[in-house]
Amino acid sequence: MLYKNEFGADFDLGFNLSDYPYLKDKSWHNDVSPSFYFSIGPQHYVLWVDHAYPAEREDSNSRYLIQEATNEGNETHPEIYSSDGDIVFEGERFIDVSNFLRSLKCHQGNIIS
Numbered sequence: 001m002l003y004k005n006e007f008g009a010d011f012d013l014g015f016n017l018s019d020y021p022y023l024k025d026k027s028w029h030n031d032v033s034p035s036f037y038f039s040i041g042p043q044h045y046v047l048w049v050d051h052a053y054p055a056e057r058e059d060s061n062s063r064y065l066i067q068e069a070t071n072e073g074n075e076t077h078p079e080i081y082s083s084d085g086d087i088v089f090e091g092e093r094f095i096d097v098s099n100f101l102r103s104l105k106c107h108q109g110n111i112i113s
Contacts, residue, residue: 014094045068068086
């Protein structure tokens with residue numbers, strides 16, 4: 001898992017990643033926190049996961065943040081970037097992330113992939 005290589009084996013996501021197989025790890029050590037991308041229909045998103053304790057966070061963002069993203073690659077070789085994407089969710093608890101994803105999926109009428 002990239003996030004463990006980039007941010008340490010003991011980094012706590014606050015959820016079991018294997019329960020969310022559609023989250024694809026795109027973590028990079030130059031970023032401030034682990035990140036995972038997914039898509040609903042044609043729209044790509046990035047989920048950023050920061051430290052559980054606010055004092056350990058580099059930025060003042062919430063622990064979980066979902067941002068719209070673009071794929072500058074293709075479906076076979078995706079290159080997902082969120083630097084210009086709108087923030088669509090921020091929260092401290094993963095249950096709120098999970099509920100937001102369900103509502104987003106239902107709203108767009110598509111399957112998360």
